[in-house]
Amino acid sequence: MKMLKTILKNLASRKATRLYPKQKREPFANVRGELVNDIDRCIFCSACALKCPAKCIKVDREKRTWENDPSICIYCGICSAVCPTKCLYQKPEYRAPSAAKEYIKLKGAPKKS
Ligand code: SF4
Numbered sequence: 001m002k003m004l005k006t007i008l009k010n011l012a013s014r015k016a017t018r019l020y021p022k023q024k025r026e027p028f029a030n031v032r033g034e035l036v037n038d039i040d041r042c043i044f045c046s047a048c049a050l051k052c053p054a055k056c057i058k059v060d061r062e063k064r065t066w067e068n069d070p071s072i073c074i075y076c077g078i079c080s081a082v083c084p085t086k087c088l089y090q091k092p093e094y095r096a097p098s099a100a101k102e103y104i105k106l107k108g109a110p111k112k113s
């Protein structure tokens with residue numbers, strides 16, 4: 001009898017989960033989502049890499065490359081906060097799920113002499 005009461009209560013109450021991926025929840029306001037680097041504005045200063053607590057950013061000033069491992073990133077937002085040119089920012093949406101491991105490697109345009 002005790003169990004029946006719980007079953008009826010659960011049947012009448014709103015579902016606690018969504019039918020993902022059919023039903024997606026809108027991200028919360030000010031969500032720290034996918035990390036994006038507009039590489040053309042990057043000055044390869046390494047501030048983001050030095051401050052990253054997860055050590056998932058690598059910058060090579062000579063080769064003008066910027067690398068990030070999103071599987072290690074904890075989406076804290078420190079890197080984008082310290083970026084002097086604000087070329088690094090977080091989209092207000094989550095990175096799409098992926099079955100394969102992704103690694104981001106961006107290369108800037110050659111330096112003008
Ligand atoms: S969001 Fe945080 S963990 Fe991710 S790359 Fe930036 S500083 Fe590192």
Ligand code: SF4
Pocket residue numbers: 037041042043044045046047048049059066079082083084085086087088
């Ligand atoms: S802090 Fe900004 S400008 Fe500096 S290397 Fe990182 S992304 Fe580029």
